[in-house]
Amino acid sequence: MGTVEWLKHWLFTTDHKQVGLLYFFTSLYFGIVGAVLALLMRVQLSVPNNNFLEAAYYNQAVTMHGLIMIFWFLSPLGIALFNYFVPLQIGAKDLAFPRLNALTYWLFLAGGLMAVFSFFVPGGSAAAGWTSYEPLAGPLYSPGPGPTLTYLGLMLMAASVTVGSVNFVATIFWLRKPGLKLMDMPMFTWFALFTILAMLFAFPSIIAAFLLVLTDRLIGTVLYAPPSVLGVPGIDPSLLWDDLFWFFGHPEVYIVLLPAFGVIANVTPAFTGRPLAGKSWILWSTAAIVLPISFGVWMHHMFLTGIPSILQEVFDASTEVISIPFGIIVIMFVLSMVKGRIQFKTPFLFVVGALVLFTIGGVMGVFLSSPVLDRVFNGSYFVVSHFHYVMVGATIFGLFAGIYYWLPKMTGKMYSEKLGKLHFAVSFIGFNVLYAPMMLLSDMPRRIFTYQNIGDWAQLNGIATIGAFIFAGAQMIVAYNLLHTWFRGAPAGPNPWGSPDLEWSSPAGSPQAPAPELEPVGGWIGQLSPAPPAAQAAAPPAAASYPAAGHALHLSSRPLTLSAGVMLFLTGAALYPGLFPLALMAVGVAIAAYSLVAWAWDDIRDRFKGPAEEADGNRWPFDAVPKMKVGMWAFLSSEIVLFGTLLGAYIFIREAALSWPSPSSIHDIPLATANTLVLVSSGFTMAMAVHAIRKGDQRGLLAWLAATFVLGSTFIGVKMSEWVGLISGPTPFIPGSANPVTALAASVYYVIVGLHGAHVIAGLIILVYLMARTARGGYTKESHMTIENFALYWAFVEIVWCFVFPLFYLL
């Protein structure tokens, strides 16, 4: 295979193993970027009164270090392992929606590139901390395109996570091999499911929070404007941000951590020679953590914001409660080791390291659950030490255990045990030399770029900096070990650990092989070889135009081009105004539009086929529910949280404001009522469309879809004319209004009603596709799941309006 074909293959792949490897290497790249930023910070703090980094650069480094490490390194490294191993562990040939899987990767990469690129625009990157507290991160205190670019990149990352979560939910529930019951799934897959569910419900909150930030930055709304600027009595935008951010932020800790726990649960039995102790205890405890406790502790991050004491007590209690299931999990892991015949191989050493570091960090966290102690520790390096022990130590050590454990599976080669143990030892020492001194720096503020020579701050910071370099240096060992293994490692054999898990039954060292049963089709990245003749013969002419290996059917350029188009558009939007940004936006829209149309066209022409599914796979508890419907409901549950969060923000603002304009003084109520009736009627016509195709009436389907399209278009048309009237009326209802109350009311109105309108417009575009496909006889009585799914989406849009209309037009 030539270089161009090789490159095309990797750019267009949708195979889960290859996407997993792309995630793996990309997250390592971002990890290096984040680590370099960390080292810069540590050098700056190594001695008092240092001027190695100016304050502005230090702030950028600390902010981007946090964002990149959390969103583009730690979490995606877990997702890389999910991609590679979850389908193998459940006997699936790929994820439920392979192209969407590729799309999640490219969106993730596009978002990360935007974030990194933000360093190079005038004013530099975001510098308000990874928590992006408002109004500090708003346009007043953080002007310039850099923060906008970073936050838009974050939105892409969040979109990627949402799409990916839907995909994994459908995969785990729907593509299990025959006979594999839910409770019998390998532990890593279980923890993948827990992580994905937490993502599904947590990320909408951060999307909502950053949507409000970005509208402030891009179109001049004033949702987070500081009270002194806005002048609306009673409003405290910082509290709104805290709620939205930390409702996501605390579950995010577990989203980052749980993949590592999954590895620990999966890996431990292989090195203790006995089954995992208390498997069901571990599962139920994790279930309790993810759903619901992790979503009920976020306000312990807000003890210093002045929230009522009763709330502080409630969240103090809930935070302490969450330590119980974590305690059970750790005890079960330790019990699994007791009485076992332990082999101190590298993966197991990293397991032990992860548990030790997690326990240290977890105990520190219990102190922070107390509102009293939190007042002392919250702004200090004690907190930095705490969350690095939990999020970084436990997570990275756990994931390293997984990388070493599965490296023979991914490469077919065995790593150097000696180097692996050396990597562990140096990492463990380096990590503790880095973060243990910070425990003792509980009197040093954590958000300063330099410090005076007070007490033992200089010594402790000096030691921490030495630890940072030891920890970073240790990663050179693993880099060498990985490369050496892949290119010169000794053959590992099919199942070097003697694991009973299903992933070891497929051929090792063949990331190109899409299915466990298939023959391996080559070695590693550089050795793509042609597919077996039978597989080539099965490829249809259109897809066979890709000169690829064993899964020509698996290639699609659409995810890549769509992500590239979106990235160009958003980059242009961040850099606007100017001719160049405008050109970027235009090119981006053109590429994205082309990609979407081409994607739909591929579907209409049946040019892309995922791997075949097991007809009799185990699908409990969704036996009677089609795969696409499982995915759609997962997506809608995420949308419920997104719109609910935004409507919650509106209610918060209304509650906080001492005055608010009367709806009838702004809106034409009869017109809005008539328009609501139009949208409600479209829900009925869409329901009739489903009814028609269930009877096999294709003409009826086309007619009802057309009626829905007309009603939906009417709704949007009226809405647009309404907006024109509001903006150009005698007293403009705009975010830039001189009246601060009007400005705030207009801001929240345009963002939420606008987002609903965007959903309606997206629905209209899909309706055009559905009508085109219906006209070609694409749906039948037996096969019309896309229609059913769209009906769900359209009904959801109607449900949202059921709340938007009274909240904005009547109350």
Add this chain to the structure above:
Amino acid sequence: MLTAVVAEVITFYSVASPDAQIAVISTLATSQAVAVAVFYMQLKDEPGSIRLFALVGVMFLAALLIAMVASLG
């Protein structure tokens, strides 16, 4: 559905008390949403696992909204 929308607007014009307006209109809006979910989205015919998806989202949302408003004091 259409009747509920009209009832909301009638309430808006005819009920003077803001608290009563909020109570009646919120009830009507929630009823519409539930009706759409149950009939158009056919939750009535779906297995419990699908209903759970919707309910979990609503449950988290309720926790967020209650605590958000409570955080105002």
